[in-house]
Amino acid sequence: MSDSSYLAAAAGLQSVGTPTLWGVTIAAVLALLVLDFLVTRKPHEVSMREALGWSAFYIALPLAFGAWVWARFGSKQGVEYLTGYLVEKSLSVDNLFVFMLLLAAFAVPAELAQRALLYGITGALLLRAVFIAIGAAALQTLDFAFLLFAIILLLTAAKLLRDALTGHEQEVDISKMRSVRLLRKFMPVTEDYHGPKMVVRIAGRRTLTPFALVVTALLATDIVFAVDSVPAVYGITEDPYLVFATNAFALLGLRALYFVLHAALSRLVHLSYGLAIILAFIGLKLGLHWAHGIWKGVPEIPTLASLGVIIGVLVIVTLTSLRATAKAGRGEKEIVVERH
Secondary structure, eight states: OOHHHHHHHHHSOOOSOOHHHHHHHHHHHHHHHHHHHHHTSSOOOOOHHHHHHHHHHHHHHHHHHHHHHHHHHOHHHHHHHHHHHHHHHHHHHHHHHHHHHHHHHTTOOGGGHHHHHHHHHHHHHHHHHHHHHHHHHHHHHOTTHHHHHHHHHHHHHHHHHHHHHTTOOOOOOGGGOHHHHHHHHHSOBOSSOBTBOSEEEETTEEEEOHHHHHHHHHHHHHHHHHHHHHHHHHTTOOOHHHHHHHHHHHHHTHHHHHHHHHHHHTTOTTHHHHHHHHHHHHHHHHHHHHHHHHOTTSOOOOHHHHHHHHHHHHHHHHHHHHHHHHHHHTTOSSOOOSOO
16 A cells, blocks of 8 residues: 555544534533532542442443443444553553642642542543544544654653653652742742632732642643543544543543542552553554555554453553562562652
């Protein structure tokens, strides 16, 4: 296939998303966001029972949707959706860890944590929608878009692996965050939280609260994660609708999942290794797909095989993480003191 014919093939992206299906899906996502805002309208500390209940709901919902996709559109789309969802859910756990660091750095009161998370999740959804549209446009107009996505994922994987091997610990320094410094430059900030309010009036002057800084910091980190996650799921499926659905379902349940995994997040000490392997694998898959469009002799990696690799990597890094932290807890020689 010539470069020009490959470009023409790429321009015809196939999607199961009809206008009606897009409309219903977006309406459902908005309804779930409204429901979450109603649940968090009265600040309160989240109990484990509440977190487990919402987590179960937000796991059952995407799985049921995946079963519907499989029954309605066939096994190919079903496997692509489930694989993409698993990739996005894995990446979202790393997203949660950064959220946890931010909430700790800003000393967010426990009763305000879920509202802060909800703002971060809403911002992530909006940014993912923008990046998904940009990604779809790139695939339709650029014959090297898959190669570009592959390079992005391979570079991200290399950075994750380098940080993990060098023991670089993820940390948050509020004073160095550009978004926070910019806000402080233009408006004064109170020392104390005023519930979920972002702006209060003190001595007749509008003043930001620390909660506004938290939300801004969360939105800023969302941009970084969107750059990685959207190319990753496009490495699983080229269908923009399935890409959006996997991102939406992976993000919607993060608010509740945060409180379920809060203690466990610090024990996933090898998660970065696993994510680096997964992103590198998907980057390789994208690169081979791009090359196959030009040279038919180049093999491609089936989506079902990708699903097996991703599940296997996640199981292995989870088991090795638990084993490492168990050793540390028993005071053995191999002590893990930070999450890599």
